[in-house]
Amino acid sequence: MTDFTATKRMFHLPEGMTYLDGNSLGPLPLATPQRVGQTLQDEWAEMVITGWNRAEWIHQPARLGDRIGRLIGAPEGTCVVGDTLSIKVFQALAAALALRPDRKVVLSDTGNFPSDLYIAQGLLGALGQDLELRVVAPEEVADHITDEIAVLMLTEVDYRTGRKHDMAALTAKAHGAGAITVWDLAHSAGALPVDVTGAKADFAVGCTYKFLNGGPGAPAFIFVAPQHAMQARPILAGWLGHAAPFAFEAAYRPADGIARMRVGTPPIIQMAALEAALNIWDHVDMNDLRTRSIELSERFIHAVTQACPDLTLASPTDPAQRGSQVSFHFHEGYAAMQAVIARGIIGDFRAPDIMRFGITPLYLDEADIDHAAAQIAEVINSKEWDRPEFKVRAAVT
Numbered sequence: 001m002t003d004f005t006a007t008k009r010m011f012h013l014p015e016g017m018t019y020l021d022g023n024s025l026g027p028l029p030l031a032t033p034q035r036v037g038q039t040l041q042d043e044w045a046e047m048v049i050t051g052w053n054r055a056e057w058i059h060q061p062a063r064l065g066d067r068i069g070r071l072i073g074a075p076e077g078t079c080v081v082g083d084t085l086s087i088k089v090f091q092a093l094a095a096a097l098a099l100r101p102d103r104k105v106v107l108s109d110t111g112n113f114p115s116d117l118y119i120a121q122g123l124l125g126a127l128g129q130d131l132e133l134r135v136v137a138p139e140e141v142a143d144h145i146t147d148e149i150a151v152l153m154l155t156e157v158d159y160r161t162g163r164k165h166d167m168a169a170l171t172a173k174a175h176g177a178g179a180i181t182v183w184d185l186a187h188s189a190g191a192l193p194v195d196v197t198g199a200k201a202d203f204a205v206g207c208t209y210k211f212l213n214g215g216p217g218a219p220a221f222i223f224v225a226p227q228h229a230m231q232a233r234p235i236l237a238g239w240l241g242h243a244a245p246f247a248f249e250a251a252y253r254p255a256d257g258i259a260r261m262r263v264g265t266p267p268i269i270q271m272a273a274l275e276a277a278l279n280i281w282d283h284v285d286m287n288d289l290r291t292r293s294i295e296l297s298e299r300f301i302h303a304v305t306q307a308c309p310d311l312t313l314a315s316p317t318d319p320a321q322r323g324s325q326v327s328f329h330f331h332e333g334y335a336a337m338q339a340v341i342a343r344g345i346i347g348d349f350r351a352p353d354i355m356r357f358g359i360t361p362l363y364l365d366e367a368d369i370d371h372a373a374a375q376i377a378e379v380i381n382s383k384e385w386d387r388p389e390f391k392v393r394a395a396v397t
């Protein structure tokens, strides 16, 4: 059994703050400053450029990729870390499209994160060829999988509502229609058990600063299924994805397998922070995490809906259909969230009217959930949100 009291002690949780926003940015693991300090002082300071070999910086993207792979059911050598998630979406979608050159349609849904849709729009526009991005309601995706579809591109867990797609079933349907799948695991990796191998996903991507706690700006990851690894075309043909980067050849030749999805120089300091965060996951069983996430989510939903008749649940009521976040609709959601934050309960707001709370068992327990629900109830029922200072919009919501 995972000891969640022990994992909670592995994080710095600011005094007076109850943190329900780990779905957006995980808190600082206590081991991170020392690990980052080691890269700065023992490696960069003392080794300078020789750190690429002596501290094995050059292998960090593959090593960390394998460690994330273990959390998402990816075999060794199929997952690599680097760049940002938006870049990884671009690479995965481009490679997927190249595997279906005779088809014109990318299918996605309105629950996908805007960056994924924007990246698709940008890529399809640049490729020309009458390619179409078709965006349907999440509940209607299955019905739109036809033999027109080149790529089914979805985020498994909806960033606003927490609604979870059935990755295995939709992938099976896509394959039945001859389509390739690209799954975004931004709200899945570190949030719930994921099995890209069992689901037969073709490509998967995700970020590491949300549930994985890698820190602001931590690099993203990409998985390419073994059967595509030697065909996947790297549209961003950078030198570190070349078969022989230090041969400095004029023409690009892709590296074997997943290494071709590397682009340029990786963020070594940021990867040190990610490594410290990934050490925590060695103590966690993903099935225990899921059980605990559901217990805490159900407790939170029950407490908030009982106490606040003005809030309506935006997340599915069936826990099996949810990721690890709980969202509510409220007409003054922005102001209410600011008032809740002023009381030390950190969630976030997503337009047009969603108050969103991440449920992260690594560092949240029953007492946190009960405290948060009580504070939310006071804000809503006393109309504390109706103060002018809570209605001023900040740059980041």
Ligand SMILES: *Cc1c(COP(=O)(O)O)cnc(C)c1O
Pocket (backbone or CB within 6 Å): 084, 085, 086, 087, 112, 113, 115, 116, 155, 159, 184, 186, 187, 207, 220
């Ligand atoms: C958080 C998130 C992103 C953010 O992409 P970045 O390039 O890391 O800024 C993209 N897609 C999804 C689905 C997300 O949840």
